[in-house]
Amino acid sequence: MADYSISELNKVVRGPKRAIYDINTINEILDDTFLCHVGYVFKGQAIVIPTAYGRKEDKIYIHGSLKNRMMLNLLDVGEASLSVTHLDGLVLARSAFHHSANYRSVNVFGEVRKVENPKEKMDALACILNHMVSGHWDNVRQPNEKEFNATLVLELSIKTASAKVRAEGVVDEAEDYKLPIWAGVVPLRQIANNAISDDNLQEGVKEPKEVLDYINQNR
Amino acid sequence: MADYSISELNKVVRGPKRAIYDINTINEILDDTFLCHVGYVFKGQAIVIPTAYGRKEDKIYIHGSLKNRMMLNLLDVGEASLSVTHLDGLVLARSAFHHSANYRSVNVFGEVRKVENPKEKMDALACILNHMVSGHWDNVRQPNEKEFNATLVLELSIKTASAKVRAEGVVDEAEDYKLPIWAGVVPLRQIANNAISDDNLQEGVKEPKEVLDYINQNR
Numbered sequence: 001m002a003d004y005s006i007s008e009l010n011k012v013v014r015g016p017k018r019a020i021y022d023i024n025t026i027n028e029i030l031d032d033t034f035l036c037h038v039g040y041v042f043k044g045q046a047i048v049i050p051t052a053y054g055r056k057e058d059k060i061y062i063h064g065s066l067k068n069r070m071m072l073n074l075l076d077v078g079e080a081s082l083s084v085t086h087l088d089g090l091v092l093a094r095s096a097f098h099h100s101a102n103y104r105s106v107n108v109f110g111e112v113r114k115v116e117n118p119k120e121k122m123d124a125l126a127c128i129l130n131h132m133v134s135g136h137w138d139n140v141r142q143p144n145e146k147e148f149n150a151t152l153v154l155e156l157s158i159k160t161a162s163a164k165v166r167a168e169g170v171v172d173e174a175e176d177y178k179l180p181i182w183a184g185v186v187p188l189r190q191i192a193n194n195a196i197s198d199d200n201l202q203e204g205v206k207e208p209k210e211v212l213d214y215i216n217q218n219r
Numbered sequence: 220m221a222d223y224s225i226s227e228l229n230k231v232v233r234g235p236k237r238a239i240y241d242i243n244t245i246n247e248i249l250d251d252t253f254l255c256h257v258g259y260v261f262k263g264q265a266i267v268i269p270t271a272y273g274r275k276e277d278k279i280y281i282h283g284s285l286k287n288r289m290m291l292n293l294l295d296v297g298e299a300s301l302s303v304t305h306l307d308g309l310v311l312a313r314s315a316f317h318h319s320a321n322y323r324s325v326n327v328f329g330e331v332r333k334v335e336n337p338k339e340k341m342d343a344l345a346c347i348l349n350h351m352v353s354g355h356w357d358n359v360r361q362p363n364e365k366e367f368n369a370t371l372v373l374e375l376s377i378k379t380a381s382a383k384v385r386a387e388g389v390v391d392e393a394e395d396y397k398l399p400i401w402a403g404v405v406p407l408r409q410i411a412n413n414a415i416s417d418d419n420l421q422e423g424v425k426e427p428k429e430v431l432d433y434i435n436q437n438r
Contacts, residue, residue: 009264013288035306035320037256039265045228046258046265048302050324069232083267087254087409092430096348096359097366101254105269129315133405140315141395147316170417176360182424184416186352186434190306190409197403198389205401211311215405 009081009109010162020163029084029106029163030055033190034132036082038062040073053082054127060108060156061115061124071152074112080156081109088167090186094176100166102185108161115153124153135210192218228300228328229381239382248303248325248382249274252409253351255301257281259292272301273343273350279327279375280334280343290371293331299375300328307386309405313395319385321404327380334372343372354429411437 003021004010012019020026036053039046049070054061060082064071074080089102115121125148126137143151170183192215195207222240223229231238239245255272258265268289273280279301283290293299308321334340344367345356362370389402411434414426 009261009266014284014286035304037267037269037302037304039258039267041260041263041265042228044260045296045298045300045328046260046267047228047300047326048256048258048265048267049326050256050302050304050322052320065233067233077264079264081264081266083256083269085254085256085269090351090411090433092352092355092359092414094360095362095366096344096356097362097370099348099351099359101271101351103269107266107268109264125315129318132309132318132320133311136311137315140311140318140400141313141398143314143316147314151316169415177419178421179360180421180424181359182416182420182426182430184414184420184426184430186414186430187412188409188437189412190407192309193406193408195311195403195405196388197401198391200396201401201403202397202399205399207401207403211401211403211405214309218407 004160004162007160010107010160012162012164015164018164018166020165026106026161026163027055029086029104032086033084036084038070038080038082040070041077042073052128052132054124054131056127058158060158061127061153063125063128063151063153066150066152068152071154074154075114078112079110080112081107083107087188089188091170092184092186093170094172094179094181094183098170098172102166104163104165106161106163108156108158110156110158112154112156115155121153124155125151133210133214136208139208139210223379223381226379229326229379231381231383234383237383237385239384245325245380245382246274248305248323251305252303255303257289257299257301259289260296261292271347271351273346275346277377279329279377280346280372282344282347282370282372285369285371287371290373293373294333297331298329299331300326302326306407308407310389311403311405312389313391313398313400313402317389317391321385323382323384325380325382327375327377329375329377331373331375334374340372343374344370352429352433355427358427358429
């Protein structure tokens with residue numbers, strides 16, 4: 001697949017050698033979690049809100065209540081950007097200056113519209129839930145009319161995006177390698193523990209395969 | 220300790236029953252990671268950037284290169300806001316509508332200034348590194364004049380802040396409890412694995428206690 005075009009918005013200015021514009025790589029980073037941080041402008045100031053999302057092709061879906069200030073603002077502006085970050089390790093160098101982190105992060109920029117067509121809206125809700133636990137939408141009770149109407153769904157069409165990835169060991173100044181100072185990487189990752197079933201399940205009801213798969217893939 | 224005052228900026232509008240303005244609770248959430256997402260306005264649009272930070276009392280410190288666009292913008296505006304989010308679990312309800320996440324998130328708003336006094340600046344750099352691995356600053360080679368001068372350090376004085384915390388089980392509609400659908404919480408957490416020492420350490424150099432403590436506390 002191709003790259004996103006580079007504009008003033010998505011160009012990685014600091015640390016350009018870590019910059020990635022490749023669409024496949026960006027999609028992999030986006031698909032590896034369901035939590036993003038969305039920015040919006042409120043009275044001239046940028047406010048950052050964490051929220052769940054789903055991705056399908058070049059569309060990102062987020063949802064919330066009809067009165068969600070962040071979402072209404074994005075709709076009003078017609079554009080949005082969001083950040084997704086995975087923290088993969090501490091990079092502990094011999095020098096304070098070369099301390100860093102291993103990470104994969106993406107910034108996405110795009111146009112925002114409200115999803116109003118009922119089929120599209122239901123598909124977007126399924127996309128968001130399945131982005132959390134793949135295939136779990138079909139296991140649960142789907143939205144009734146009241147719930148469906150009480151949910152605002154926005155679609156962000158990705159216009160451009162960029163990723164920054166650091167995935168390497170310590171890089172120290174040449175003369176520091178002779179110092180008797182320890183250096184190395186401490187790997188970090190997000191894991192899932194076994195599910196804690198709700199106390200009031202009907203008799204004999206067990207975790208569906210999709211939930212067990214999620215836990216096994218994130219142990 | 221007291222609460223932060225509630226203004227239009229930090230007031231939790233959606234899900235107000237999960238809102239916390241208590242300074243101690245907010246500080247605990249801030250101290251439990253070193254990665255925040257900072258928002259800034261670039262040509263009218265909010266851009267969100269992940270970055271490391273340290274906290275001391277009501278000050279947050281971030282650092283970067285002298286040409287860091289995000290930091291120069293914050294300095295220009297004189298104000299900043301940032302978000303810190305811990306993802307603690309998937310809340311998988313019987314209904315799609317009641318799916319949620321357990322999390323602890325904080326939004327901080329404050330005034331920004333450049334830290335120029337050399338002692339204050341060195342203390343801020345130590346604060347950021349020790350916020351990553353407590354006490355590790357004293358183990359490493361501290362910045363020389365060239366590195367020190369090449370680093371821009373900003374101090375955000377917290378004017379106000381708010382936290383949102385969800386830490387509970389599934390809450391479903393009363394009539395859904397009779398459905399033969401599984402529900403429960405999948406706990407999530409970030410863990411550290413054993414350190415991977417750099418290949419070129421001097422003979423006999425081992426991980427310092429502070430790094431081993433970090434790993435043990437995050438297993």
